[in-house]
Amino acid sequence: MFFQFLRNSFFAKKTLFIMLILFVTVSLFCINVMFGYAESMYYNQLNATMYSTVTFSNMDGKTKAEDLLKRAREITEYKVGSVLYFKELENMSTLIGWDGTEDTRRWGSHIAGRRFTNEEMENGENVIYVHWHDYEDKSLSIGDSITVDKIDYSIIGMGFLHSSVFLDAVGSDSTQTVIGQDLAQHSKKRQSYMMVPYKGFRKNGYEPDVVLLHFVDINHSQYLKAYEKLKIEFPNCEITASNNSSDFNRLFLAVAWAPFGFILAFAIGISLANIMSIWISEQRQIVYVYQICGLSKRRIRAYSVLEIFVISVIGEVISLLTQLLFKVPLSIIFVERMPNILEILITVAISFVLLSLVARKQIRKNLIFQGGIGE
């Protein structure tokens, strides 16, 4: 009976119904896109090292010799952005073997010069990226040579390689003491970090004391899964997860951006209310016929409510499909992701409530039940 009711009301005035669905779809599209934008922002921030880095310390000889970038990809099947192999040298100096494809700026701002080229990474060349203060204190210049642990390197760039950035990524449970010596000892002397290509690091015979492994494009629950897998795979070393959870960020971003979508949906509400008004007035005759045929008012109300729910769902489905269809143009305006399930449910619920309110107002205005034949 309900489906017949739906069929009659939807197909009686096809064009009007299409217009109504179109306007509902546009309203929901605005909300979905803003949720998608919040989700994209979340995933951008998610790639911050403080949210998705795993720390390896107290490693056995086998783990020290592992190519952890390759192994972590195989074990977890998630994308690894970078792996930093820390080797403690003398006099609070730390050499970092850099491996990965992500921008080194994830680990500190870049100031001058450049990062490693693919050739340098592949050939393990003796090139070095230094911390800004070393560059300044030792009056170094890009292109100059520097000797670190009796090995000559050519300086290619400089940036901020600071203990606090690395420590943010290390979980508080970690017992490692290599990173952040200057902060732990309240030393006036800064710990000096220098970065070299991973293959060069290995070629020169270094073995890491601590490793930071950074996953990208994964959310907090996926990160915890990856961490558990790594713990099982490497039982003979200490593996710790970061204490920072990105879940709150996700909620915060959704709350921050979704209101724009709702405001825009309200802005289209005037036209939507007008079309709804015409649609409801056209429905009047159908409702009269149902009433004459003996369908109770309660049932008609229930059917009308269900009908609005179906319109909301259809609108949401079409708007999501449209968002998928326009994925590429939307990515130009930084909407790279779809809203998550919870956000989709919230959108449908809000759409249903608002449409019900508009319909209620229009039904009262059109006096379908008051003074009609059924009364």
Added chain:
Amino acid sequence: MNKIICTLKLIRMLWSKKLVREFFLFLELSFIVMVTVATLLPISNAVVFSSGIEKTLPDYSELIYCSEYEGVSKGLDIDKLKSDFAEKYGENPKVYMTESNKISLSNRDNENKENAEALGSIYMLLISEDLFNDINLKLSEGNFKKAESDILPVIISPNMSSVHSIGDKIRCSSKDVSTFDDGTWIQRSDLDVECEITGILDKDSTVIDIVSFPSRIEQASLNVIGWNIKKYDNVGYIIAAECDFLPIVKKTSAAFAFDNSISTLSEDIKTLNSKNTNTYGFAEYNGLKKQYYHVTFTNLRWRLVVMVLLLLVLFFNYIGYLIMNVKQKQHVLSIMNLCGMSLWKLLLINIASFLLIVIPALLIGLWLAPYTVHFLTHESFYGYNELIYFAIWALFLISTFFGIAAAYVCRKSSSIIGFYKKA
């Protein structure tokens, strides 16, 4: 006369009884224009800017930009780079270089050195000889010359034209240390030169200024080789060609211009950057252009998303309005038709009643857009171009077509007599 008045009355009849509705339509249409202009701003500014550079530098086929990494400050070996390119491509490239100095301005001339009056600080942009020969700066008055005596001919920015005019002599001086736009310093002997104003730059011109890129060569965009003066219309500056007594000394960046096109340029740039990048990097013009589009989009970020959606909402609101409007007019039009008015005349007055709101709304929207764009985007507006006009008209025509088509389909099943009876 009576016929015209009658027609106007009929047109007025077709407006809804509540004039507020028509007023809202008017506001909405104006707002559509403003939001369209603001939404298209990243693209239109990039189009205006890149075409400005191409018009100012029309005489080359390929341009290779080269710059030292920030913090290096060793200076480019221009002659070596030039000979390397000549050897590789069989063509001696022209070298475009500029140097910007903050200088003090005074009205002291060579004869009257005692009673000098300070006129404030401005920027002096020195351009290389090759650049002077090829540059096609848009001037509102005068011309751009090279120095032939010890007086340096200069052209001034439009905002200086209220104080100075062509033929005025000014004195430009600076201390021995110059600070550049990118924050680097250079030691240069005292700059103290007498200048004669020979031209005034046009407000729509694009200035070529080859500067160092901020961090990574891949991030360098078109603004390393020029800028649209609307972005800096409050800044005072003069432009002069380098000469024997005032050569360019800061050689941290340059653009090499080739007359012939180079098919392998993109690949060559990659190779150059992977081999010679200890202290400097290279970029091709098209790469800079692409990056500029990316940067202009990135600058707007969330504003762009909101504006695109707002435009979509306004677009559909307009369609919704048209549907309602056509539906409301059906009764009146049916009666007019029954009273003997031809369908053509009905159509004519219908369109006229509509255009009487739409055309002023579009014009006012276009007039107000440059003022509101900054509020919506926090970006400078480089002016209208074909892209914006096309987008506005396309949007307007498409939405009108959709609205009327939808309304027509809605009323297709109803007859005119039927509406008359209902009325």
